[in-house]
Amino acid sequence: MSAVQSQDNLASEASVRDLRRVPIHPDFWYPLAWSKEVKRGKAHGVHFAGEPIVLARTESGRVFALEDRCAHRQVPLHAGVVEGEGIRCGYHGWTYDCSGQCVDIPYLGRERLPNGVRAYPCREAHGMIFVFPGDATLAEQTPFPEMPSVTDKAYKTRRFGRPVKCHYSFMHENLMDMNHQFLHRRQMGQMRARSLGRRRGENWIEVDYTFMREAGKQPAGEALVFGSSKRSEDQSDSSVMTIRTGYPYQTLQIRSSEDSLVMDLWIVYVPLDAQQRTNRTFGMLSIRKPKVSLLLDAAWPLLVWFTERIFKEDRAIVELEQAAHDNQGADWNHEVFPVINELRDVLRNCGARTVIPIRAVEDLA
């Protein structure tokens, strides 16, 4: 795609719907909690795009997911009590099994029990609790996220993430546009990204980059994450970074000049509120262990510190983008990088067909 086409895209955007009002599509598997957050015999309340969902782990260790409201008085079930393989509401004691069926009202005969609450398909994997918030009949046939590096002993994985106050699309665009290295100049020195090319399918897009250091020295934390740079004659690093949005997930992989996968990031941004102005990030950062594996363990705290600093800068800037969008009440972006305009198309086309109702601009001023 030429720059001219990119400009055309931009012009036509005026007539298409605002990406920041496109809800994420619910017919996918989304992690809603880390496994360790849902303790045995306890309930844990989470949200997906404004829907309250309770995750409960029974005494047998199994996790199930229900609509987080009692059918009776609408209070959250997560304030109740996990009993056997079900959950009892903490107010009047209505009880539901793991399929959401109401199985006991202490003061009412069993023949008169009302319908219960909605249950969600739920699976635990890779240290996360995944839920399928959309059409449950599609859950089985929908691909479950694969993370080969997480289970491969050649890699060490760091789990990270926290709530970020922006629409999920800002997160995808932030990671995929490596021209934003200027944002991290204090952490990484001045790096220049060069886009090598991109590939695109119906529900995915990916782009390759190489990097060249313009000024400063490579920091130790970066060497850990991205590998020590082995520069070619023209001062550019010969590693290749590939960033891919495979809706709704995103990956970032770095391959060395020997085509070895040295870093493998899997990440997803789960909308929390109904307006999808907040997301919770679940990231799995896998680093290939060096020959002396202990070195990576020793350096791990430095890596944690380094990635937290980078993530903090990204979080701050995407929250400023969201604030600007809220204030302007529309998408005023003037995007000149073709891959980002195509990424937006992917996100727009893959999203739900409804529109997020947002407040009028004057209410937010």
Add this chain to the structure above:
Amino acid sequence: MSAVQSQDNLASEASVRDLRRVPIHPDFWYPLAWSKEVKRGKAHGVHFAGEPIVLARTESGRVFALEDRCAHRQVPLHAGVVEGEGIRCGYHGWTYDCSGQCVDIPYLGRERLPNGVRAYPCREAHGMIFVFPGDATLAEQTPFPEMPSVTDKAYKTRRFGRPVKCHYSFMHENLMDMNHQFLHRRQMGQMRARSLGRRRGENWIEVDYTFMREAGKQPAGEALVFGSSKRSEDQSDSSVMTIRTGYPYQTLQIRSSEDSLVMDLWIVYVPLDAQQRTNRTFGMLSIRKPKVSLLLDAAWPLLVWFTERIFKEDRAIVELEQAAHDNQGADWNHEVFPVINELRDVLRNCGARTVIPIRAVEDLA
């Protein structure tokens, strides 16, 4: 009423107005402050359903109630100065007497004084300041709340209450549905309530309960409040609890098997804000003194602690109910207990005929 009828009620509710949008009826006497909050020679600002009201106690000890805004620049009169039997605004010094008439503007001739502000009928009784916020011509003929146990020396009374973030109707339903004992399982052990029957008039409804302990021991605090349980053969306590909503007030009385009134609670929930999503509770809990009256005095701190714990649990759960209603934008309750459905009818029929304007659901998400 059979369960079938109850279901019919539920079906017909779809076509009636949402109880949580029914304003409380203003043509009653409502306490707006404890007497001790309104000090001699001082003014005190309160609210009734969004209306700002100033309570002022003159040097002679009398309390009067005016609209809490100066006719001039609308600033609250409670920021002014009580002078003689009137109040002077703290900004430009406009002065009002206890009937709300403007009696002085320091820089304007008396012949040009404008109209003043609205005055409310006001009475002090039982340690509370009562105001009649509705049609003042109805104040005299409207029954003033009676609290015989409060003035009876055979009883000791505890005053309590604080703001709760919910519509007043949730408070009535909470107290009247004794099947919510499960909520207080940590304080009271596992009790099962049994409804003995109910009676209903045009603007009141009452229901009788007995209780049976299912598990655990009677806590000391409970014994103080409800009396030591004298169990009959079938393990049920022979005391009878009667809960009554006599619009807009509520009472809870416990009579022992000898038909002696051992506990007498009078309580009312006064809306604070215009949307009536917050109420201030004024409760008067009277306990019949034992033969050795000192025993009750000695145990009083325990009783205070116990009732505070119970009240805290109730407050938390009704606030969750309100939050769910705000989020759902409508009444999704699925009530199966006939007495509560009838209580709702009483509250709906006795309330004001207007509708509380609430924000659209998306604004609250």
Add this chain to the structure above:
Amino acid sequence: MSAVQSQDNLASEASVRDLRRVPIHPDFWYPLAWSKEVKRGKAHGVHFAGEPIVLARTESGRVFALEDRCAHRQVPLHAGVVEGEGIRCGYHGWTYDCSGQCVDIPYLGRERLPNGVRAYPCREAHGMIFVFPGDATLAEQTPFPEMPSVTDKAYKTRRFGRPVKCHYSFMHENLMDMNHQFLHRRQMGQMRARSLGRRRGENWIEVDYTFMREAGKQPAGEALVFGSSKRSEDQSDSSVMTIRTGYPYQTLQIRSSEDSLVMDLWIVYVPLDAQQRTNRTFGMLSIRKPKVSLLLDAAWPLLVWFTERIFKEDRAIVELEQAAHDNQGADWNHEVFPVINELRDVLRNCGARTVIPIRAVEDLA
């Protein structure tokens, strides 16, 4: 104007627009920051009536003002880096010169640079950064505020001000109506203002006052600000205070009986948010030095303390006025002082022709 006419004004106000919804007119020079707030080589974000504006001081010391958003992703430029005589966005490094033109995108050829962002006329004077937020073609011909006492060595000037949560009109009315001395009774004792007369033009109005002490002694702080009162036979001070609104600025001057200017206040109230419910006050209070100039220096801390106390009381009361207006959703004021009704006309006629969109009253309840 007679009192009858004043009443007519009041009646006709019902049909004119609500002054509290009249936006300040943008075609004037407004201070948006103190000079010391904009450090060399740094950027500083401010607001004018909801418009984000970045003030940047280059290494050469010059200050320029741009729209505070990058044309690319809308993030604030004040989070970026001042470089040479321009500013670079902190996200992807887009760079603007002091005229707002985009002069560099690190990853895009210069021939493809997009348009930049809006620049505002900007001048530094009297220790403040002034911006012309309206039609830039009018900036040159629009009179720049003069402050002769600030540069006159016969005077010592105090700079003060802070954000106040109200529409700018409440500030003008507060200062011009000296009958509000009752508000400051604790600071100044009981003073009675007497209006001597007023003059009015198309975009200005001024009024003269003398003062008479009714009770109490003149405080030391007041003597410093207003001069020691030299009372005439009838106990009135012979100094004359003139308060003038010369749109959009306001001045308060005190002349002694010998017609010497002893105090000279210049003040302006700059709206911060789009709804213009908050303003930032910039005040320049000049006091004529006594013959022994050291006396004024020695007493300066007392003067600061005294004026801060007065300003705090004023701030509290105008914020209460704004809160009442928000709650009532309209202007319920019953103004009886002719000069204030005429001041309102001036503010209404000089303001912008648009209407501030405010939330419905129920949203604010």
